Amino acid sequence: MAVAVYAPASIGNLGVGFDILGAALKPIDGSLLGDVVEVDDSASGEFELTASGRFSHKLPDDPKQNILFDCYLGVKKHLAELGIQVGPVRMHLHKNLPIGSGLGSSASSIVAAVAALNQFFGSPLNDDQQLRLMGELEGQISGSIHYDNVAPCFVGGIQLMTEQDDLLCSTLPSPESWYWCSAYPGITVSTAQARAILPEHYSKADIINHGRLLANFVHALYAGNDKLAASVMIDVIAEPYRKVLLPGFEAAREELLKLGAYAVGISGSGPTLFAVCDDLNVAKQCDAYLAKHYLQNDEGFSHVCRIDEQGVANVALVELN
Ligand SMILES: Nc1ncnc2c1ncn2[C@@H]1O[C@H](COP(=O)(O)OP(=O)(O)O)[C@@H](O)[C@H]1O
Numbered sequence: 211m212a213v214a215v216y217a218p219a220s221i222g223n224l225g226v227g228f229d230i231l232g233a234a235l236k237p238i239d240g241s242l243l244g245d246v247v248e249v250d251d252s253a254s255g256e257f258e259l260t261a262s263g264r265f266s267h268k269l270p271d272d273p274k275q276n277i278l279f280d281c282y283l284g285v286k287k288h289l290a291e292l293g294i295q296v297g298p299v300r301m302h303l304h305k306n307l308p309i310g311s312g313l314g315s316s317a318s319s320i321v322a323a324v325a326a327l328n329q330f331f332g333s334p335l336n337d338d339q340q341l342r343l344m345g346e347l348e349g350q351i352s353g354s355i356h357y358d359n360v361a362p363c364f365v366g367g368i369q370l371m372t373e374q375d376d377l378l379c380s381t382l383p384s385p386e387s388w389y390w391c392s393a394y395p396g397i398t399v400s401t402a403q404a405r406a407i408l409p410e411h412y413s414k415a416d417i418i419n420h421g422r423l424l425a426n427f428v429h430a431l432y433a434g435n436d437k438l439a440a441s442v443m444i445d446v447i448a449e450p451y452r453k454v455l456l457p458g459f460e461a462a463r464e465e466l467l468k469l470g471a472y473a474v475g476i477s478g479s480g481p482t483l484f485a486v487c488d489d490l491n492v493a494k495q496c497d498a499y500l501a502k503h504y505l506q507n508d509e510g511f512s513h514v515c516r517i518d519e520q521g522v523a524n525v526a527l528v529e530l531n
């Protein structure tokens with residue numbers, strides 16, 4: 211018995227919704243921009259983990275320091291509470307997303323791992339139980355629970371973190387004409403550190419502005435007013451404090467807006483930058499600009515993406531080799 215699950219990259223915050231909005235990404239060239247986790251029962255000990263993939267060399271050397279071990283412990287604990295005892299597992303992580311990139315790298319590993327383990331053990335946890343566990347595991351890494359990566363990564367689409375009553379998240383309408391350019395420059399920004407530099411308190415003016423922008427964004431998506439939605443993708447909470455961590459961000463934004471991008475922002479805690487375009491030619495020009503001017507080393511990459519409406523997905527093991 212073996213299971214393999216893919217979980218896509220995501221943009222946390224979407225500029226205007228710090229910790230409250232997120233979107234899953236799918237490159238238009240068909241490449242897999244997300245981690246894959248395999249689970250099978252061939253382990254000799256209780257837990258075995260191996261890794262491969264472009265960014266596997268950046269993972270902690272000790273498998274027990276890998277978040278996948280915590281995923282295993284988390285699923286095991288939940289199943290024990292349901293009276294289900296689990297046997298040993300072997301896991302393999304295809305680490306395709308760079309760590310500390312702003313692409314929801316830890317979320318992608320967590321979502322793929324929890325979903326794969328749950329399936330492997332016969333799917334005893336429902337979606338809500340899995341998502342809550344994913345949020346807790348993400349909180350262990352970044353210092354506080356935020357669902358804006360794990361939720362879109364798990365269920366796809368643009369997600370609003372409802373977190374009210376029993377509802378963790380709600381799907382917002384995605385503007386069909388939008389292309390999302392995403393450029394990772396190849397350097398690392400730790401999410402925990404990028405959260406720690408944010409102020410404890412904000413001014414009354416910032417709070418009012420933030421509420422106005424976020425409310426307008428949600429309203430505009432439902433009204434089908436894409437231009438209004440793009441025009442309010444302004445981050446008054448994190449970007450003013452985080453942009454110093456992203457070399458070349460301001461210059462890139464200026465050029466991308468000149469090329470015709472509708473909005474430019476920091477993806478998650480950075481250093482990945484995203485740009486929204488409503489025309490494929492403009493998106494390709496922005497992509498070419500970013501590839502030439504925003505990337506800082508060979509680890510960087512740039513993609514033109516659509517929203518991944520599916521989220522987590524099973525993959526055939528044969529597709530991975
Ligand atoms: N499977 C994993 N994927 C990503 N990060 C992991 C994983 N396992 C452990 N980690 C650790 O978690 C931290 C993730 O850092 P973070 O800045 O939150 O990355 P990201 O923003 O890309 O999710 C790093 O210290 C990394 O070593």
Ligand SMILES: N[C@@H](CCOP(=O)(O)O)C(=O)O
Nearest residue numbers: 222229312313314401478479
């Ligand atoms: N809302 C979070 C999102 C972090 O995303 P990541 O991809 O950088 O992990 C934040 O802005 O701190």
